[in-house]
Amino acid sequence: MAKIKNPPNQLVHSEPRLLGPDAIPIGPLALGTWRMVSTDLRANTLLIETALDTGLNLIDTADVYGLDHGGVRFGQCEEHLGAVLSATPSLRDRMFLASKGGIRPPVPYDSSPEYIRQAVEASLARLQTDRIDLWQIHRPDLYTHPADLAGVLDDLHGEGKIKHVGVSNFTVDQHEALASYLQQPIVSTQPQFSVGHLEPLRDGTFDRAMRDRLVPLAWSPLLGGRLLTGEGLRPELLTTLDGLAQREQTDRTAVAIAFVLAHPARPVVLLGTQTPKRLSEAVAALSVSLDRTDVYEIIVASEGQPLP
Numbered sequence: 001m002a003k004i005k006n007p008p009n010q011l012v013h014s015e016p017r018l019l020g021p022d023a024i025p026i027g028p029l030a031l032g033t034w035r036m037v038s039t040d041l042r043a044n045t046l047l048i049e050t051a052l053d054t055g056l057n058l059i060d061t062a063d064v065y066g067l068d069h070g071g072v073r074f075g076q077c078e079e080h081l082g083a084v085l086s087a088t089p090s091l092r093d094r095m096f097l098a099s100k101g102g103i104r105p106p107v108p109y110d111s112s113p114e115y116i117r118q119a120v121e122a123s124l125a126r127l128q129t130d131r132i133d134l135w136q137i138h139r140p141d142l143y144t145h146p147a148d149l150a151g152v153l154d155d156l157h158g159e160g161k162i163k164h165v166g167v168s169n170f171t172v173d174q175h176e177a178l179a180s181y182l183q184q185p186i187v188s189t190q191p192q193f194s195v196g197h198l199e200p201l202r203d204g205t206f207d208r209a210m211r212d213r214l215v216p217l218a219w220s221p222l223l224g225g226r227l228l229t230g231e232g233l234r235p236e237l238l239t240t241l242d243g244l245a246q247r248e249q250t251d252r253t254a255v256a257i258a259f260v261l262a263h264p265a266r267p268v269v270l271l272g273t274q275t276p277k278r279l280s281e282a283v284a285a286l287s288v289s290l291d292r293t294d295v296y297e298i299i300v301a302s303e304g305q306p307l308p
């Protein structure tokens with residue numbers, strides 16, 4: 001892992017993250033396509049191009065995306081991304097393509113080897129590609145033994161269908177159990193993390209990531225848009241973020257993104273906007289300076305109680 005080059009008081013890490021044994025550089029901001037339900041190929045292509053042109057080289061999707069946010073079916077968002085890749089094949093090699101599987105409505109979770117193989121092969125077909133750079137178990141299936149799951153993941157890796165394995169929404173123990181059977185490292189973990197969702201700070205997720213040099217991919221960094229409306233958030237948190245934004249001559253969004261980037265586990269921020277302009281604007285977060293006083297102030301404002 002690269003040495004920390006930040007000045008002592010600046011916590012925000014804006015450099016690329018190095019993923020896996022080959023230290024693949026991943027931009028600190030990435031694009032998630034959970035909300036890519038539009039059938040407008042041009043708009044979807046523009047979004048992907050804007051992401052790649054702006055340094056967001058990791059594009060995250062999942063087979064289950066398409067069932068909400070106005071979508072109509074399982075697989076729909078992968079199909080839309082696949083249509084973009086089919087129409088403009090040069091985009092494929094510019095991106096680090098991440099997908100997920102293992103949520104199987106209405107079961108709801110299935111990580112049995114038979115299903116996982118079927119899920120990966122179906123994702124490859126929808127994405128119109130021959131490989132998925134990072135394939136993640138979307139949520140743990142409590143009724144699959146990790147040895148069975150590891151076996152099929154190693155097989156799919158050996159066949160070149162998935163290049164790297166990651167987990168999402170796993171407890172540290174679930175992660176540990178799977179890692180103990182896999183013949184390859186788990187290279188990423190995808191927890192929810194934002195100014196309004198702080199669990200990975202203390203539940204071991206980030207500690208595990210730092211121990212094993214995993215890249216955390218932080219989902220819903222803007223709380224799915226609630227950061228902007230303030231819905232369900234403590235007014236003190238919004239006041240704190242807005243005060244820091246004023247000091248940094250930026251906006252609340254940039255401060256909230258910078259807060260995620262400030263953790264020493266160096267998370268990648270998975271932005272969910274479908275608006276190219278907002279993706280470009282998010283880059284402002286990389287220039288925000290936050291020190292320890294700032295991040296602890298955000299934590300206290302978010303939790304509504306003083307730290308011990």
Ligand SMILES: NC(=O)c1ccc[n+]([C@@H]2O[C@H](COP(=O)([O-])OP(=O)(O)OC[C@H]3O[C@@H](n4cnc5c(N)ncnc54)[C@H](OP(=O)(O)O)[C@@H]3O)[C@@H](O)[C@H]2O)c1
Pocket residue numbers: 031032033034035060061138168169190218219220221222223224225226228253270271272273274275278
């Ligand atoms: N592993 C998991 O279980 C899991 C769960 C959820 C999400 N994810 C991943 O995380 C990604 C991001 O999640 P998310 O979509 O909830 O992320 P988010 O960035 O927290 O929220 C995006 C939403 O905020 C809205 N928004 C409002 N104002 C905005 C502004 N100024 N800038 C940017 N966005 C603004 C966007 O609307 P507009 O589109 O109109 O800009 C969009 O609806 C997903 O695409 C997916 O890849 C993973």
